[in-house]
Amino acid sequence: MRALVVLMLLSSVAGAEDLRPETRIQRRFVEKKKKFAVYAGFAYHGRADYYYTPGIDIAVSYFPLESLSIDVRGDCFFSVPTPELKELASRTGYLPDSRPSRAAVQAGVRWSFGYAKLRLTSTRTLHFEPQLFAYLGIHITEGSSLQVAPLADVGIGFLVYATKRVQARIDAGLTIGGEQRTQYVAVVGGLPVLSVGVMF
Amino acid sequence: MLVILAGCQVQLVLAPYTPTAIELSYSQDEDLTRVRWSVSDSTSVTFERAQGNGWVTVDFSAAPYASGEYDCGARRCFQLVVRGRVTPPPGGVVIRANHSSLGLFPGQPAKQTSPSSTVKLELSLDDGNAQVEGELDDWISVATLQRQFGYEFYAGPDCSSPPDSDQPATLTPGTQKLPFALATDAGLYCGRVRPVALDHGKRASFTASFGAVPDVFRQELDYRPPTETAPIAWHFVSDLQIADAGRCDQVATMVHDFFAGAFAAAGSVHEFSRVDLAPGCVQDPGRSLDGAMLADEVKSWLADNSSNQYQRPILVYVNNLDAPLPQSLLDSLSVYQASFPDAHMVPLDIALATGQALTSFPWDLQLQFAAVEDPQLKQSIQAAVMASLPLETELHHDDDLIPLMTPDTVAAEKGHPWKLCQASPAIQRFNGPFPVDDADLTPLIEPVTPPQFTVMLPQQILVPASSFAPDDVVIRWEICRRWCDHAYHDESGALHPDWLTTPVCVKSTAP
Numbered sequence: 217m218r219a220l221v222v223l224m225l226l227s228s229v230a231g232a233e234d235l236r237p238e239t240r241i242q243r244r245f246v247e248k249k250k251k252f253a254v255y256a257g258f259a260y261h262g263r264a265d266y267y268y269t270p271g272i273d274i275a276v277s278y279f280p281l282e283s284l285s286i287d288v289r290g291d292c293f294f295s296v297p298t299p300e301l302k303e304l305a306s307r308t309g310y311l312p313d314s315r316p317s318r319a320a321v322q323a324g325v326r327w328s329f330g331y332a333k334l335r336l337t338s339t340r341t342l343h344f345e346p347q348l349f350a351y352l353g354i355h356i357t358e359g360s361s362l363q364v365a366p367l368a369d370v371g372i373g374f375l376v377y378a379t380k381r382v383q384a385r386i387d388a389g390l391t392i393g394g395e396q397r398t399q400y401v402a403v404v405g406g407l408p409v410l411s412v413g414v415m416f
Numbered sequence: 417m418l419v420i421l422a423g424c425q426v427q428l429v430l431a432p433y434t435p436t437a438i439e440l441s442y443s444q445d446e447d448l449t450r451v452r453w454s455v456s457d458s459t460s461v462t463f464e465r466a467q468g469n470g471w472v473t474v475d476f477s478a479a480p481y482a483s484g485e486y487d488c489g490a491r492r493c494f495q496l497v498v499r500g501r502v503t504p505p506p507g508g509v510v511i512r513a514n515h516s517s518l519g520l521f522p523g524q525p526a527k528q529t530s531p532s533s534t535v536k537l538e539l540s541l542d543d544g545n546a547q548v549e550g551e552l553d554d555w556i557s558v559a560t561l562q563r564q565f566g567y568e569f570y571a572g573p574d575c576s577s578p579p580d581s582d583q584p585a586t587l588t589p590g591t592q593k594l595p596f597a598l599a600t601d602a603g604l605y606c607g608r609v610r611p612v613a614l615d616h617g618k619r620a621s622f623t624a625s626f627g628a629v630p631d632v633f634r635q636e637l638d639y640r641p642p643t644e645t646a647p648i649a650w651h652f653v654s655d656l657q658i659a660d661a662g663r664c665d666q667v668a669t670m671v672h673d674f675f676a677g678a679f680a681a682a683g684s685v686h687e688f689s690r691v692d693l694a695p696g697c698v699q700d701p702g703r704s705l706d707g708a709m710l711a712d713e714v715k716s717w718l719a720d721n722s723s724n725q726y727q728r729p730i731l732v733y734v735n736n737l738d739a740p741l742p743q744s745l746l747d748s749l750s751v752y753q754a755s756f757p758d759a760h761m762v763p764l765d766i767a768l769a770t771g772q773a774l775t776s777f778p779w780d781l782q783l784q785f786a787a788v789e790d791p792q793l794k795q796s797i798q799a800a801v802m803a804s805l806p807l808e809t810e811l812h813h814d815d816d817l818i819p820l821m822t823p824d825t826v827a828a829e830k831g832h833p834w835k836l837c838q839a840s841p842a843i844q845r846f847n848g849p850f851p852v853d854d855a856d857l858t859p860l861i862e863p864v865t866p867p868q869f870t871v872m873l874p875q876q877i878l879v880p881a882s883s884f885a886p887d888d889v890v891i892r893w894e895i896c897r898r899w900c901d902h903a904y905h906d907e908s909g910a911l912h913p914d915w916l917t918t919p920v921c922v923k924s925t926a927p
Binding site: 264265266296297301302304305306307308309310311312313314360397398401402403 | 425426427428429430431432434456457515517518519520521522523524
């Protein structure tokens with residue numbers, strides 16, 4: 217008898233949980249519309265030009281819409297020759313005609329095409345937005361003299377919210393720009409950026 | 417992560433830091449190797465040189481002679497001077513660059529050359545033997561990398577025993593003038609140059625011989641023959657035919673005054689007493705003048721009052737009548753003319769007449785008679801006188817012997833040869849009364865037969881001043897005191913081996 221009572225109590229508790237809704241509509245974790253954000257982080261400009269090109273990235277974003285921001289960003293690169301380049305030079309006295317990257321200044325837009333969150337622990341949830349971005353600007357290269365050429369950068373990124381004010385951006389960009397080498401050529405490269413920002 | 421797509425567009429080009437145009441030159445004279453190379457960009461670059469089986473850093477400051485970077489246009493050029501002979505290693509790379517971040521860049525294979533000349537020295541003395549003009553060509557010096565050379569002069573002609581020391585000053589490659597104070601009887605000298613070694617090591621000597629230029633000085637004579645102006649000494653002979661006695665006197669006086677005024681304007685004037693062949697202006701068919709007496713009067717006055725060699729007394733004859741002159745007058749005029757047989761005194765006969773009076777006697781100057789009231793009469797007289805007077809004479813004979821030098825010069829330069837540099841017009845040289853043969857370019861100065869000359873000039877005797885052009889004879893010569901058989905440069909810079917046997921003079925700015 218006691219066992220039957222316990223079973224009935226358990227079944228009544230299970231029936232109460234079934235009454236909860238399967239889907240909830242929540243307010244966004246952070247609202248960005250008409251706010252600014254400043255980002256700083258690390259970049260790497262890979263162009264298969266016989267140079268390692270790490271750099272720092274600084275960007276300012278303004279969100280006229282919740283899902284759209286206007287960005288101005290600048291990159292300062294610290295190119296160093298690859299071991300292959302040094303090997304080539306020391307054996308032949310020849311160098312590739314590519315020019316090491318020195319800096320880039322660009323302006324563009326970013327569009328958040330989604331919003332998601334990921335439960336990390338029982339108490340921690342990660343909020344993030346996948347984004348598409350497109351930038352246009354200039355690319356400055358070194359050589360016997362500094363040279364300025366156009367540069368475009370398109371790609372996909374993730375805006376990840378650490379807190380309501382602190383964000384991280386992870387970008388994977390594809391660049392295409394001009395460069396005066398032996399001839400004037402178009403150069404395609406990759407520009408991944410990892411930066412941290414503050415919104416206000 | 418995006419795939420990097422670029423890379424196929426990269427081409428290999430010669431690095432701007434790679435040493436190129438590497439040249440190895442060895443000089444046996446100095447036992448030095450000159451290494452030259454260039455790079456497009458020398459920023460953050462040092463250089464290394466192959467030595468034995470390894471490499472040593474190039475230290476330009478330790479080189480014995482001018483080494484380092486020099487300007488050669490758009491590229492950066494370098495020179496390194498090394499003692500001894502540098503031979504390329506098996507790979508042929510003598511120089512390589514070491515870039516601070518990009519690492520090593522082997523230079524291109526070196527090209528071995530032999531310098532066409534190493535140090536070339538030419539010395540010569542200037543005209544005054546007070547300065548040496550040195551021409552120094554150096555195979556090491558280039559652009560701003562200039563070697564300094566010590567130098568010394570000493571007596572020749574044997575240049576094999578130079579002194580140990582150098583002058584305190586140094587000279588650099590190129591052309592320069594150096595002070596020179598040596599003077600020997602032979603006038604033959606040597607010059608020795610030695611590069612100044614920065615490492616105080618061994619240095620080669622280079623010598624050149626040179627000689628004193630002939631010790632000459634120039635003189636000039638601007639000879640202008642003396643001239644004289646003949647005095648205007650004149651007679652007025654009136655031979656008028658006028659019925660009105662009052663008019664007669666008026667015409668005679670006015671005509672006389674016209675001539676007197678014109679002569680006075682032309683120069684120094686003396687008028688002899690007037691002659692009136694037709695008193696009261698009535699011509700006598702048998703009239704004549706006393707030509708011999710008039711001529712004597714002229715000669716006497718000129719002898720007393722003029723030292724001129726050449727004279728031309730004037731007779732002015734005035735006749736207003738268009739009629740042939742009577743024979744008695746013509747005869748007396750002929751007597752007057754014949755009274756001057758000497759070519760140094762030739763009368764000037766002027767007639768103011770008309771018609772047959774002008775043509776019946778060979779007047780020297782014919783003027784047309786007109787009414788004294790006609791202003792053209794006075795003007796024609798003035799114009800004729802101004803065109804004819806005064807008369808100038810250049811006192812020169814082509815056989816005149818003219819001294820070329822002053823007695824002081826002749827005495828001071830006794831025994832020295834002299835050479836004619838310029839004579840305009842040409843002259844004939846004389847030693848005293850003896851002509852100098854044209855083949856004798858440099859006769860000696862002897863006080864007993866001093867240098868003289870004759871010159872042919874156009875004769876100008878009793879020429880109207882308006883057409884008289886005095887002659888000017890310019891003569892330049894030079895006298896040699898020492899080293900007259902030495903080589904020298906003439907005005908055009910051409911070199912001649914011997915002053916004594918060469919017709920042209922030494923290059924000189926004086927006079």
